[in-house]
Structures are given as structure tokens and as C-alpha cells.
Amino acid sequence: MEKVRIGLIGLGLMGTPHARILKKVEECDLVAAAEVDEKQKKVAEELGIKFYKNYEEMIEKETLQGVILALPNHLHAPIGIACAKRGLHLFVEKPIAPSVAEADRLIAAAKENKVQILVGHQRRFSSLVEKAREIVTGGQLGRLVGVTITWALLKPGSYYEGPLSWRKEQKGGGPILINLIHEIDNLRYICGEIDEVYAQVSNRIRNFPVEDTASITLRFKSGAIGTVFLTDCSPSLTSWEGTTGENPLLYSDFGNCYNFFGTDASLLFPQMKRRYYADPTKVGWNYPITEQGYKIPREDPYIKEFSHFCRVIQGKEIPRTSGEDGRRTLEVTLAIKRSGETGQPIRL
Amino acid sequence: MKKVRLGLIGMGMIGKLHAETMSKMKDIEFVAASDADAKHQKTATELGTKFYQSYKEMIGKDTLDGVVIAVPNELHLPVGATCAKKGLNILMEKPIAADLESADRLIQAAKENKVILMVGHHRRHNPMIEELRRIVRGGEIGKLVGVTVLWSLYKPKDYFKGPFAWRAQPGGGPIRINLIHEIDNIRYICGDITRLYAEVSHEARKFPVEDTVSISLRIAGGAVANIFLTDTAPGNVGYEANTGENLFFYQSPQNCYYYYGTEGVVTFPGMKKFFYRDPAKAGWQYALCEEGIKIDREDPYTRQIRNFCGVIQGTEKPKIDGVDARKTLEVALAIQKSGETGQAIVFG
Structure with missing residues (x-):
């Protein structure tokens, strides 16, 4: 061809x-x-x-x-x-x-x-995310009850300086629109539609027009709920960037930044450890818990994404992140920002 | 100094723990224990203390300096008020009372009768929690940015059965029983809660009571916090599953709290501090330093009784008095209310 x-x-x-x-x-x-x-x-x-x-x-x-x-x-x-x-x-x-x-x-x-439109949420092409989605949507955790995400790290001072000072401004800048949007898209891709958000947002550390910290709650259409903690001003590696090692320019300790909790099992991400009770007669907080690992191939998500775009053009595949899908991720992310401003939960 | 003479009211799960603790303490006099159920006579005898089926008889006959009260929540006020009238100092199990009005009346009764009212939020007596408080309040991690708390322990089916069926009913769930500890820890370590929002769900077990909660809090001073709690997922993460304080619970070596500051992060109960050593090399592209925090482990229940005795003897201040514990209860109840109304709650 x-x-x-x-x-x-x-x-x-x-x-x-x-x-x-x-x-x-x-x-x-x-x-x-x-x-x-x-x-x-x-x-x-x-x-x-x-x-x-x-x-x-x-x-x-x-x-x-x-x-x-x-x-x-x-x-x-x-x-x-x-x-x-x-x-x-x-x-x-x-x-x-x-x-x-x-x-x-x-x-x-x-x-x-x-x-066709393909929106560049490249993390959907991460083999880690693909596996997490397969585990959650395939019912390997049972019914999903909740998810927690931490995105905490320290951006160096230079991140907001010189030609990059737009990142401090409300119009398009700040970690909610630049970084959190990725977490939201991951969540939507793995766990399904989000229909309610609430956020407490703070800029008291950096004192920029944009936020530096946010604490968020979510409700999914499925009934599952979740929390997201976001800050870009704390010396932490508990973030996508600090745990997945997918960006070679950033330091990573390969720890965990997401937890998925289901009625039958939980999943630590990106270490991809699934925890469950192996013996159905010994289920409960006093019994040993079994941990299962998964082998994940290391692939470059960008190559996969662009090659997918080509196959979409050839009519072989449908866009993994369509325009409507990208729009919804944007809508949820903007709602989080608005909730932070109004102090009220927002139903989408 | 004369040994402090203590009595115990209520010998259920937590009462028994108090009985065992007091029987092992050489510096106090564990005079007597009481429980409406005569079957507990055996335990009392084994532990070498007198037994009464009626607590009123016990406080009438024996000369006591104080009582430890571990009865069902709705009895906290009547039993507590009766003891206060007898001039007995009180260590009341948490929560202080079933509702805020009862808490107020109990606080009033203690005040009128000039007795001490201390509340059994025993975690405040855990040396690791005390150290965490010292680190956070002492500015060792800079300005506090945020906190994340995870609690996912799986309650077995029989937890809700037979005489415990009330645990499946409103008020008997993890908000009042488990989450209240997390609230008290945050308050003790960081300060008062000024605002909150909660998503509360009972979708997994379909009991009238909640099984999963996700919360966003704001703390006096401006830091924010997320708490995620579920008692229906095999997560094995949470204070009980990670601290080794109570070996009834299966233990996993995992962190359930992260305290994020501008200069450092502390994990609990791993008790590790993370920071950038060189301020010129601070940011997500640099390796993070890690330092262990040395703690001598000590049983918090023993320290709690010791603190109670010290307060009775006038040599110590209570780690948590009635007024303080009422605030913890107020926050827990507000979480319930926020979940029901879908509204954020602001504290005056």
C-alpha cells in the first residue's frame, strides 16, 4: 500500500x-x-x-x-x-x-x-494506559468503585520564564489546562465518562494568575467516584511524569501515581500490580492479599499515534480520540477550572 | 505519686483492647470493668480486675479517679453524664457522641462537674503521627501545599451480619467509624478544616449506608487535601493495613498518607522525606533525595491511657479534649451532609 x-x-x-x-x-x-x-x-x-x-x-x-x-x-x-x-x-x-x-x-x-479529526492525546497510545483500560473495562477489577490520581511534582522556575511566561496566564496557561487535561483524558479513556466535578484551586504558593495546586473530586457516569490531587510546586515524583519514565528528559522513580479500586481487585498504576483475594472463602481486611503483575511492552506512544493517524486516513481504523472525544476532555477540564472559581460542583 | 485508679465501661471489641492495655500497665490501678453482657466476666477475671454487670453499681461502689467509656455511640452522652455527675474523669471512645447536640451536652456536663473529658482518638498518641505533626508544623517541608489520604480496606461480609446489622444502616458506615480517624489526623497534623465537598456512594454494596467516599478539603492556612475511602475494594491501603498498629489487619508495606510541602514531601507510614538537595537543581528533571525519619515505635493505646492519667494528676494536657473532638465529629457529619445535598460546606 x-x-x-x-x-x-x-x-x-x-x-x-x-x-x-x-x-x-x-x-x-x-x-x-x-x-x-x-x-x-x-x-x-x-x-x-x-x-x-x-x-x-x-x-x-x-x-x-x-x-x-x-x-x-x-x-x-x-x-x-x-x-x-x-x-x-x-x-x-x-x-x-x-x-x-x-x-x-x-x-x-x-x-x-x-x-477525520484525531486529537493528540498521545497517552492513549501508551502501552500502560492500553493495559489499564483493558483491565478495567474487561472487568478484571469487578465493578469499579473509585480511582485516585496524584500529579505532584516541582516545575523548575525556568518553566514559567521568558518566552514561556504565557504559562502563568489564565488564557491557556496553568497546570489544569496544560497538565491535568492529560489525566482527565486518561481517566475518561480508562474509566468512562465523567459527569460531575468539584475543585478547590489555589495559587498561594507561586502567586501567579493561574493555579499551582488543586484538589478535585469526580463522579463517573458508571457511579464510580474519584479524587485528583494536582500541584506543580512540591518536590515529588508521584505523577505520570515521575513514575512512568515515558519522558526521557524527566526523572522517574517508577512508583505509582494512580490507584483503581474495584469490588474484586485494585490496580496500582503504572507498576501494574493487581491486588485481590485469591481464596474466595478468605475475603476481607484480615486476610492476605495476592498481588499479580503484568508484562507491558515498552513502545513509543508517539510512533503508535502517528501510525494510527495514517491508518485512519487509509480508512483502516477509526480515530482513537475523535474531535467529539477531545472536546469532551476539554469540557471536563474547563469545568474543573470553573468549579475552582465558583466554589460549586458542576454537573456536566 | 499515688497510682491512678481507673474503671472501664463497655467490653466490646475496643473495650477489650482498653482492658488488655490497662491490665498490662504497672503504673496504674485497673480497678474494675463493667458490661451489660455477663459473658465478659471471664475476660475481667483473666485480666485480674473486678467485674460488674451494671456500670452504675461499679461507680457507686468503687473509688475511682476516672473511667474509660467504650459503649455504643448513642450511650456516650447518658453514660458520660452519669459519670461526670459522680465526679469521675472521662476518657470517652471516639466519636465524642452520636451527634453534635449530644456532644455539646456532654461537654457541658463535664464542665459543670469539673471533670476532664478526653476523647479516644488514639492515633494522636502514635509517635509517628506526632512526628508528622512536628515536621509539618515546624516548617520542615516548607509551606504545606496539600495532603492525600487513601483508605481502602475490604470489610468482610460477616462485618455487617447478625448483631452488626446496624453497620449497614445510615450512621453505621465508614464515614463515622473509619473516616473520622482520618479527619482527626488531618486536623491534628495540619489544623482546622475550613471548607469541604464530598461525593458519597453506596453503589457497590447497595446498602443504605455509604461504602465509598471521595473528598476535597481546604485546611486553615490554605493547603488542600484529598481523601478517598472505600470499604468494598481489595486495596489493602490505609492506616490499619499499613502501620502495623493492629495486627488483626493484614499488613501491606504501602504509604497511605502523602504530605506535600514546598521544600519536601513526607510519606506515612514509610516515614521518608523527599527533597532536592541542591536548590540550583530543583525540578522534575533532577533526581530526588530520600531520607528516612527515625521513630521509636510505641503502642498508642498505652500512651493514651498514660496521657489520661497524667491529665488526672495535673501533669499533662489532654491530647484531645471534648471541644476538639466535637470539631472532628462536626467535619465528619458535614461530609455526610455534603454527600447528601451535593453542596460544598464552609465552616465559619
Whole structure:
């Protein structure tokens, strides 16, 4: 089968690593990249792909099947819509858009022009998440009663400085929109729809316009409930980044950051230890508990994700994170932010 | 100094534990024990103490300095008030009373009769909890950012059967029986709770009483906390399952509390402190240092009785008096109410 012809829009901090990964994806023919900053031309040359300063020129001149948008959030909808109108399938980095209304416009444009959207929640392609989903949805924990998530770590001062100071601002910055959205998407993917949220949010440590800490409760459609504790200003490794080792630039102790609790068993994640009572006549807090491990293959989630995008374009697969799905993750995440502001629970 | 003369009222599960504790203490006089059920005579005899079927007879006949009261919650007020009128100092099992009004009346009765009212939140006497309090309040982990508490122990079926059927009814569940300990620990270690929201569920067991709770709290000073509790999942994580304090419960080496500060994190009961040694290398890309905290283990129940005696002799202050314990009960009841109403609760 012929390779899928892909164009990349945005060859900056995010787009450059994407380009390098795309070159490794078997199904993908990375044809060209567009980037307003002409200095990035050397990256394109190095990778042997064409370079455009103007994305409109790229999508007009090149025969492409899909585009990957690695752009600031506020450009997702306008550029995504322009590409959809040209019949190009869309890969949009998370969050799908800065607001639900913009997400809706993008989704509608994709529908009208009969193109697919895949939203870049790459953790859905982590083998750890895939396994956790299989265990939970496959009933290996019995009925899910609850889940707890901790995302606690220390971002260095430089994270919020210089060109990155937008991360301090309410518009698009802060750990809820940047980081928590991943946890929410993981939860939705593994445990199902979230229909109620409550959050206490605080900025008293960093004193930035955005939050630095949040304590959250959730209710799932299934009836399960959960808690999420989030902070980016404590020296901790109890977080996705500090336990999974999936980001080689960050330090990890391979501990646990999620707990899933079911009526028949619980699961420690990402160590993937399932706890249950092996003897049905000896069930209860005074009896020994058995621990079962799982072998998880180590795979690069980005390669899997982009190769999935190519197969979506070929019509072989349906998007793992559709536009509607990405929109819902955004909606839940924004509701958490709003609950923190109003002090009231929000039913979705 | 003259030995303190103590009596015990109620010889159920926790009463028996008090009896065994007091019988082993050389520096006190365990004068007598009482229980409406005559079958407990045997235990009293074995432990070398007098037995009464009527506590009124016991406090009428014997000269006592104080009583330990371990009767069902709704009897806390009547039995406590009767003892107070007799001028007896009181160590009342937790919770202080069945409701806030009864707690107020008991506090009043103790005040009027000038007797001590101490409440059996025994965990405050655990040296590990005391050390945690010292670390948090002493600023050793910087400003407190947040706390996470996990409690997932599986109550066996017979826990709810026969004479214990009340445990499946409203008021007999894990909020008042188990969660109240967690609330008291947080209050003791960090300070008062100013705001809370709770999701309460009974979906798993389908009993009238709750089986799973997820909570978000705000603590005076601004830190936030999450508590997740379930008594219907094989998690084996929680104070009883991890501290080794009561070996009736199967033990797993896991942490059930995390205290997150700006300068460090402390885990409990692992009693390890995590921090970045070099402030120039503080952040998620750097290795985290780990330091053990040395603690001499000591039985909290013995220390509790010793504190009670010290208070009677006027040499010590109670670790937790009636007014303090009433606040713990108030928070536990507010959690129940928040779960029922779906509203956040703010404390004045």
C-alpha cells in the first residue's frame, strides 16, 4: 500500500520532535513542513522535506492527505478549518481548542468536509494506559468503585520564564489546562465518562494568575467516584511524569501515581500490580492479599499515534480520540477550572 | 505519686483492647470493668480486675479517679453524664457522641462537674503521627501545599451480619467509624478544616449506608487535601493495613498518607522525606533525595491511657479534649451532609 502523504504545520518546539518521529513511521510519507519562523528551514532540510513559510501555500501546492497541527492552541480552529476545507484529514495537538465553542466549529467543519479529526492525546497510545483500560473495562477489577490520581511534582522556575511566561496566564496557561487535561483524558479513556466535578484551586504558593495546586473530586457516569490531587510546586515524583519514565528528559522513580479500586481487585498504576483475594472463602481486611503483575511492552506512544493517524486516513481504523472525544476532555477540564472559581460542583 | 485508679465501661471489641492495655500497665490501678453482657466476666477475671454487670453499681461502689467509656455511640452522652455527675474523669471512645447536640451536652456536663473529658482518638498518641505533626508544623517541608489520604480496606461480609446489622444502616458506615480517624489526623497534623465537598456512594454494596467516599478539603492556612475511602475494594491501603498498629489487619508495606510541602514531601507510614538537595537543581528533571525519619515505635493505646492519667494528676494536657473532638465529629457529619445535598460546606 502506498504511504500516506502528510504535511506538518508548525515546526517549532513541538513540531520539530514530531517531524523526527514522523520520519520513523512506516505508513507515513512526511512531504513538507510549514513554519512562520524561517530559521527552522534548516530542520526541514536536515530531514529532507520541503519547507514553506506559509501553510496555505503548502496545502495548495502539495498533494497531501492529512496535516499535523503543532501550533499554539488558538490557531487550532482557524487553521484546522482551512485545512478541512481542502479535504485534508486533521491531527490536532491537545487541547483540541482553547474553548468548547471553537472545538465545535472545528468539529463541524471536519464533518462538512468529510475529513477525520484525531486529537493528540498521545497517552492513549501508551502501552500502560492500553493495559489499564483493558483491565478495567474487561472487568478484571469487578465493578469499579473509585480511582485516585496524584500529579505532584516541582516545575523548575525556568518553566514559567521568558518566552514561556504565557504559562502563568489564565488564557491557556496553568497546570489544569496544560497538565491535568492529560489525566482527565486518561481517566475518561480508562474509566468512562465523567459527569460531575468539584475543585478547590489555589495559587498561594507561586502567586501567579493561574493555579499551582488543586484538589478535585469526580463522579463517573458508571457511579464510580474519584479524587485528583494536582500541584506543580512540591518536590515529588508521584505523577505520570515521575513514575512512568515515558519522558526521557524527566526523572522517574517508577512508583505509582494512580490507584483503581474495584469490588474484586485494585490496580496500582503504572507498576501494574493487581491486588485481590485469591481464596474466595478468605475475603476481607484480615486476610492476605495476592498481588499479580503484568508484562507491558515498552513502545513509543508517539510512533503508535502517528501510525494510527495514517491508518485512519487509509480508512483502516477509526480515530482513537475523535474531535467529539477531545472536546469532551476539554469540557471536563474547563469545568474543573470553573468549579475552582465558583466554589460549586458542576454537573456536566 | 499515688497510682491512678481507673474503671472501664463497655467490653466490646475496643473495650477489650482498653482492658488488655490497662491490665498490662504497672503504673496504674485497673480497678474494675463493667458490661451489660455477663459473658465478659471471664475476660475481667483473666485480666485480674473486678467485674460488674451494671456500670452504675461499679461507680457507686468503687473509688475511682476516672473511667474509660467504650459503649455504643448513642450511650456516650447518658453514660458520660452519669459519670461526670459522680465526679469521675472521662476518657470517652471516639466519636465524642452520636451527634453534635449530644456532644455539646456532654461537654457541658463535664464542665459543670469539673471533670476532664478526653476523647479516644488514639492515633494522636502514635509517635509517628506526632512526628508528622512536628515536621509539618515546624516548617520542615516548607509551606504545606496539600495532603492525600487513601483508605481502602475490604470489610468482610460477616462485618455487617447478625448483631452488626446496624453497620449497614445510615450512621453505621465508614464515614463515622473509619473516616473520622482520618479527619482527626488531618486536623491534628495540619489544623482546622475550613471548607469541604464530598461525593458519597453506596453503589457497590447497595446498602443504605455509604461504602465509598471521595473528598476535597481546604485546611486553615490554605493547603488542600484529598481523601478517598472505600470499604468494598481489595486495596489493602490505609492506616490499619499499613502501620502495623493492629495486627488483626493484614499488613501491606504501602504509604497511605502523602504530605506535600514546598521544600519536601513526607510519606506515612514509610516515614521518608523527599527533597532536592541542591536548590540550583530543583525540578522534575533532577533526581530526588530520600531520607528516612527515625521513630521509636510505641503502642498508642498505652500512651493514651498514660496521657489520661497524667491529665488526672495535673501533669499533662489532654491530647484531645471534648471541644476538639466535637470539631472532628462536626467535619465528619458535614461530609455526610455534603454527600447528601451535593453542596460544598464552609465552616465559619
